[in-house]
Amino acid sequence: MTFTVLKNDSGGTLARRGVLTTRHGNVQTPVFMPVGTQGTVKAMAPNELEEMGAEIILGNTYHLNLRPGMDIMSQAGGLHKFMDWNHAILTDSGGFQVFSLSKLNKKTPDGVHFQSHIDGSPLFMGPVESMAIQRIIGSDIAMAFDECTPYPVSHSDAEKSLELTLRWERISSEQPHAEGQMLFGIVQGSVYEDLRRHSIEELSKMPFDGIAVGGVSVGESEEEMVKVLRICGPLLPKDKPHYLMGVGTPRQMVLGIMNGIDMFDCVLPTRMGRNGSAYTPYGTIPVKAGKYKEDFTPILEGCGCYACRHFTKAYIRHLLNTNEILGSRLMTIHNLHYFVNLMREIRASLEDGTFGRLAEDVLKNYPEMTKAEDE
Amino acid sequence: MTFTVLKNDSGGTLARRGVLTTRHGNVQTPVFMPVGTQGTVKAMAPNELEEMGAEIILGNTYHLNLRPGMDIMSQAGGLHKFMDWNHAILTDSGGFQVFSLSKLNKKTPDGVHFQSHIDGSPLFMGPVESMAIQRIIGSDIAMAFDECTPYPVSHSDAEKSLELTLRWERISSEQPHAEGQMLFGIVQGSVYEDLRRHSIEELSKMPFDGIAVGGVSVGESEEEMVKVLRICGPLLPKDKPHYLMGVGTPRQMVLGIMNGIDMFDCVLPTRMGRNGSAYTPYGTIPVKAGKYKEDFTPILEGCGCYACRHFTKAYIRHLLNTNEILGSRLMTIHNLHYFVNLMREIRASLEDGTFGRLAEDVLKNYPEMTKAEDE
Numbered sequence: 001m002t003f004t005v006l007k008n009d010s011g012g013t014l015a016r017r018g019v020l021t022t023r024h025g026n027v028q029t030p031v032f033m034p035v036g037t038q039g040t041v042k043a044m045a046p047n048e049l050e051e052m053g054a055e056i057i058l059g060n061t062y063h064l065n066l067r068p069g070m071d072i073m074s075q076a077g078g079l080h081k082f083m084d085w086n087h088a089i090l091t092d093s094g095g096f097q098v099f100s101l102s103k104l105n106k107k108t109p110d111g112v113h114f115q116s117h118i119d120g121s122p123l124f125m126g127p128v129e130s131m132a133i134q135r136i137i138g139s140d141i142a143m144a145f146d147e148c149t150p151y152p153v154s155h156s157d158a159e160k161s162l163e164l165t166l167r168w169e170r171i172s173s174e175q176p177h178a179e180g181q182m183l184f185g186i187v188q189g190s191v192y193e194d195l196r197r198h199s200i201e202e203l204s205k206m207p208f209d210g211i212a213v214g215g216v217s218v219g220e221s222e223e224e225m226v227k228v229l230r231i232c233g234p235l236l237p238k239d240k241p242h243y244l245m246g247v248g249t250p251r252q253m254v255l256g257i258m259n260g261i262d263m264f265d266c267v268l269p270t271r272m273g274r275n276g277s278a279y280t281p282y283g284t285i286p287v288k289a290g291k292y293k294e295d296f297t298p299i300l301e302g303c304g305c306y307a308c309r310h311f312t313k314a315y316i317r318h319l320l321n322t323n324e325i326l327g328s329r330l331m332t333i334h335n336l337h338y339f340v341n342l343m344r345e346i347r348a349s350l351e352d353g354t355f356g357r358l359a360e361d362v363l364k365n366y367p368e369m370t371k372a373e374d375e
Numbered sequence: 376m377t378f379t380v381l382k383n384d385s386g387g388t389l390a391r392r393g394v395l396t397t398r399h400g401n402v403q404t405p406v407f408m409p410v411g412t413q414g415t416v417k418a419m420a421p422n423e424l425e426e427m428g429a430e431i432i433l434g435n436t437y438h439l440n441l442r443p444g445m446d447i448m449s450q451a452g453g454l455h456k457f458m459d460w461n462h463a464i465l466t467d468s469g470g471f472q473v474f475s476l477s478k479l480n481k482k483t484p485d486g487v488h489f490q491s492h493i494d495g496s497p498l499f500m501g502p503v504e505s506m507a508i509q510r511i512i513g514s515d516i517a518m519a520f521d522e523c524t525p526y527p528v529s530h531s532d533a534e535k536s537l538e539l540t541l542r543w544e545r546i547s548s549e550q551p552h553a554e555g556q557m558l559f560g561i562v563q564g565s566v567y568e569d570l571r572r573h574s575i576e577e578l579s580k581m582p583f584d585g586i587a588v589g590g591v592s593v594g595e596s597e598e599e600m601v602k603v604l605r606i607c608g609p610l611l612p613k614d615k616p617h618y619l620m621g622v623g624t625p626r627q628m629v630l631g632i633m634n635g636i637d638m639f640d641c642v643l644p645t646r647m648g649r650n651g652s653a654y655t656p657y658g659t660i661p662v663k664a665g666k667y668k669e670d671f672t673p674i675l676e677g678c679g680c681y682a683c684r685h686f687t688k689a690y691i692r693h694l695l696n697t698n699e700i701l702g703s704r705l706m707t708i709h710n711l712h713y714f715v716n717l718m719r720e721i722r723a724s725l726e727d728g729t730f731g732r733l734a735e736d737v738l739k740n741y742p743e744m745t746k747a748e749d750e
Contacts, residue, residue: 039693043700046685068668068693075669076689084685293443294450310421310459314451318414318443325418325700 001180003210003241003262011356014233014260017347020056020241022088022140023180024080027055029241029262030346032253032339033090035270038063039083042270043325043332046085052305052337053344056088056140058265061133062097062125066118070136078138078178090265091139092245093130093172093186096148109167111145127168131175139181143212144172146186148245151218158190166202173206182209184243190215191224193231200235211236212243213261217252226255233259250279250342251366254359257346269335274328276320279338282365287313287331288320305337306330376555378585378616378637386731389608389635392722395431395616397463397515398555399455402430404616404637405721407628407714408465410645413438414458417645418700418707421460427680427712428719431463431515433640436508437472437500441493445511453513453553465640466514467620468505468547468561471523484542486520502543506550514556518587519547521561523620526593533565541577548581557584559618565590566599568606575610586611587618588636592627601630608634625654625717626741629734632721644710649703651695654713657740662688662706663695680712681705 002021009015020027034041034049037060041049049057059079064070068082076082079089095112099105102114111126125133127145134142146165149158165188177183185208189195203211213232216225229244236242243263244256253264269279276288278299285292287299298308299316307316307330319327342362349355377396384390395402409416409424412435416424424432434454439445443457451457454464470487474480477489486501500508502520509517521540524533540563552558560583564570578586588607591600604619611617618638619631628639644654651663653674660667662674673683674691682691682705694702717737724730 038697038699039690040699040701045681045701045704047681067697068689072669072689072693076671076687082687082690082693084690294447296451306420306422312451312457314443314447315414315457315459318447318457322413322442324413324415325703326415326420328700329420329704 001182001209003239005238007350009350009355010353013258013355013359015257015350015355016260016262017350018241018262020088020262022056022182024086024088024140025055027088028347030253030257030343030350031056031263032343033058033263033265034336034340035265035267036060036083036085037267038067039079041332041336043274043328044270044336046083048306048333049085049336050087052333052340054087054336054340056090057085059089059091059137059139060094060097061091061130061137062094062101064091064137065094065125065133066116070133074136078136080138088140089137090141090243090263091134091137091143093143093145094125094133095130095146095168098125099147099150107147107164109164110171111168127171128175131172131177135176135178135181138178141182141184141210142177144169144183144185144208146188146214148218149188149190149215151190151215151220153190155192155195158188158192158195162188162195162199166199169203170206173208184208184210184212184241186212186214186245187232188215191220191228196228196231197235200232204237208240210241210243212245214245216244217246217248217266222252222255225252226259229256229259229261233261236260249366250339250362253342254346254362257355258359269339270332273331273335276331278331279335281361287317289317292317299334300338303334303337304341305334307334376557376584378614380613382725384725384730385728388633388730388734390632390725390730391635391637392725393616393637395463395637397431397557399461399463399515400430402463403722405628405632405718405725406431406638407718408433408638408640409711409715410640410642411435411458411460412642413442414454416707416711418649418703419645419711421458423681423708424460424711425462427708427715429462429711429715431465432460434464434466434512434514435472436466436469436505436512437476439466439512440469440500440508441491445508449511453511455513463515464512465516465618465638466509466512466518468518468520469500469508470505470521470543473500474522474525482522482539484539485546486543502546503550506547506552510551510553510556513553516557516559516585517552519544519558519560519583521563521589523593524563524565524590526565526590526595528565530567530570533563533567533570536565537563537570537574541574544578545581548583559583559585559587559616561587561589561620562607563590566595566603571603571606572610575607579612583615585616585618587620589620591619592621592623592641597627597630600627601634604631604634604636608636611635624741625714625737628717629721629737632730633734641714644714645707648706648710651706653706654710656736662692664692667692674709675713678709678712679716680709682709682712
């Protein structure tokens with residue numbers, strides 16, 4: 001339950017090489033966290049995540065609370081045992097889904113009344129409830145309950161949303177934790193510098209173990225995302241881990257790391273994989289496309305993932321076109337391996353002082369902005 | 376490319392313990408062959424099939440001919456390379472699908488005019504075409520092109536169908552093979568003893584490396600299936616491998632083995648797995664059922680499969696209910712492991728003279744008949 005910065009970037013950015021110690025092992029940072037929304041990283045088995053070197057995954061409080069529900073989760077002894085994952089787990093607070101998935105929702109000072117997106121049943125979640133759920137899930141890192149401010153938003157609406165979020169975060173920080181569970185606060189304030197500053201100042205007064213930048217990857221331009229990163233980066237407490245929520249593409253992650261971010265999560269590699277897009281150092285390629293029909297080379301030459309070591313684009317394209325589960329599996333394996341391995345390379349580059357060059361390559365090869373969405 | 380009977384059942388049935396030598400390794404018999412319709416055993420990766428001890432899988436000529444098509448298959452160097460499976464492959468002839476999947480079909484002495492079930496395009500397949508396709512696929516065992524006689528059928532219609540099948544099988548046997556490729560003939564004749572006898576007599580005159588009993592598991596009662604097995608079993612050439620096509624349940628496989636069958640294939644373990652039914656020594660259990668909601672024991676205590684070593688019914692039920700791919704994967708792993716392992720136990724029982732007792736247990740625990748269908 002400690003975070004140690006091992007080395008700062010010798011190239012002058014805010015990037016740092018660190019290690020986060022959790023109840024379920026060390027997490028080397030910067031790190032990409034595969035998303036396991038419903039107690040499984042889609043299409044993957046835990047041993048495959050281990051094999052590619054994943055040290056932490058994300059679980060989803062909102063979804064797990066609906067299915068399997070906390071009665072079963074409690075009897076199972078928490079999410080690690082339920083899904084047989086013996087490494088670290090971070091849970092989001094459920095706040096994002098309460099607003100984005102539920103058609104009807106009503107805010108109160110203590111939380112949100114909403115309807116289950118599955119059966120429409122009336123539910124309520126606020127900081128007390130979210131923390132209680134995350135306690136039962138037993139994640140290594142819990143997130144404070146917040147409102148992910150929508151985009152675009154006026155300054156006054158963003159301010160109102162931030163004040164409610166700060167109230168909810170304070171209440172979150174006062175709740176009991178699971179044994180050894182860390183709690184991260186979340187910076188909101190949309191694209192407004194004064195609000196982001198105010199948010200960080202207020203959070204600094206609360207007993208959080210880490211700090212996340214939220215409210216990005218919600219439809220804003222990359223320019224605006226970078227603006228938020230440049231505002232927040234220098235102000236984030238240096239001795240705590242920094243997590244950029246819901247981000248993103250290789251390019252966006254590199255931009256985040258340059259601004260002091262240590263942790264990322266995103267559904268892009270899993271979702272785009274299932275949809276047939278494979279990550280390479282030169283952007284994504286549509287493996288379903290006709291031009292790969294007779295391409296008997298791997299998705300990415302030299303890639304060490306199971307898919308690239310054993311199968312060709314022609315075969316994987318065939319699997320995708322015939323809707324075979326193995327197609328989704330191989331694409332997911334490749335993409336997650338690509339993300340996890342990119343972070344491994346970034347960590348090595350921070351250790352040997354070559355991060356600047358690596359970052360430049362990624363920024364050049366991924367010029368485009370891809371919208372990251374919730375799975 | 377040889378078949379050796381290692382031991383006959385000391386208990387007086389026609390059961391035998393054998394070994395089939397193929398270009399891609401030995402296959403210990405009796406054996407269950409997982410079905411890989413479209414160049415993949417649904418939901419499985421080749422390494423998982425290897426881990427459970429599968430030595431041979433089935434590929435589907437009709438489906439592979441449509442997708443990816445023989446241009447790509449040929450360039451890939453055959454199915455083994457295409458799907459990265461280095462063990463034995465048996466291909467069916469495509470005859471079954473030509474009749475069952477195609478809405479419009481028209482028989483001629485040389486084959487069948489039919490429409491692709493994917494895009495309706497007009498196609499033709501007969502013994503010459505089927506053998507040419509199987510040559511490109513490069514299976515270790517090819518099947519002669521036949522008509523799987525529908526059930527129920529009159530004696531005269533069954534006889535006509537058999538005569539056409541015998542013509543097609545003769546033509547099949549005259550076609551060139553892939554290097555080292557074996558060719559099996561198929562016994563038809565529906566439930567009629569004279570036709571089955573005639574079929575076996577005629578096939579014995581053709582140069583087949585093995586012989587299959589077809590036209591079962593097509594809707595007939597178990598009593599009728601057993602009747603066919605009892606007619607055919609004693610007449611099948613003792614020095615050749617015997618394959619019961621499309622069968623079946625553990626009970627049906629045991630009945631087959633008692634009547635001299637060495638090889639089986641069936642979509643039941645994969646399909647029923649994806650649909651939520653798990654095989655146990657005491658019949659199948661519906662893992663999706665509410666009663667397993669809080670069941671934190673494996674599908675089958677003591678089972679050595681990956682699913683049972685790591686996960687509970689409660690977790691797998693959650694995955695099935697949330698339509699997670701891992702749910703289909705774990706159910707498929709368990710069921711295929713169950714079938715492959717049952718054959719391993721049957722082989723061991725034939726070696727140590729306890730087959731009779733094992734057979735009795737299976738027949739007692741699986742009293743019901745489950746209809747086996749095409750995947």
